[in-house]
Amino acid sequence: MNTQIFRPWSALGLPALGRVTFERITYDSGMRVHLKESGSAGRRLYLDFIQLPTAIRIANESMRLVSLQLIPKEIETSFFLVENSDFLAWLHNDSLGIYKDDPIFHLAIVTDEWIDIICNEKPVLVIEGR
Template sequence: MNIQIFKPWNLPGLPTSGRVTFERISYGSGMRIHLREAGEAGRYLYLDFPQLPTAMRITNESMRLASLPLVPNEVENSFFLVEDSELLAWLNSDSLEIYKDDPIFHLAIVTEEWIDIICNQNPVVVFES
């Protein structure tokens, strides 16, 4: 078992602090994750993936009890880049490592629903005006 490291994911345009709530996911020519900022502002925030991610896993936070202690408590954030990712290791193993040299990475959005995304490019961040 790997010891995954959850580092705050500071993509330009993302809120630098605060948590978000998960609303839904929609598909079109790519994929959009609909989120809402917690707190009074409550702005809607979308993560647009122009191409579908390589892999994705969505689970309720209660199904990730062993992983929760890996998320830094002192960080008031919902967005993380996962190093030494078990999901990415599984994907590489299951694909007989044909993608191991591809520039793919693991993003985690930790809300009441935990969203793990394996992708090769950052999403576009859009705020609803």
């Protein structure tokens, strides 16, 4: 039974962002997720992770049909903090629990591509455009 809870994530300190589309991910000493706002605004959004996240998983949303049913339908956002995360449970199990005391969390970015990120710090949001 899937007990994951997807809560809208607005920890970036800005008004709630609507739905976004995924463009790409680039890596340097950290990681940047390139996104674009859906709709007329069409601003480019970047989530900058200063350090590489602990784990990342990307799948087409058609491969996440069970999880997709857990997304609140009335919420118009692509950003979620996942409680009771199966992905985080997998990490703890597979690493023999060495991260269990670390302040890590599971961030899900739900677009046509579903991006799951386990990290220990909030990304920096950069907005370009109109």
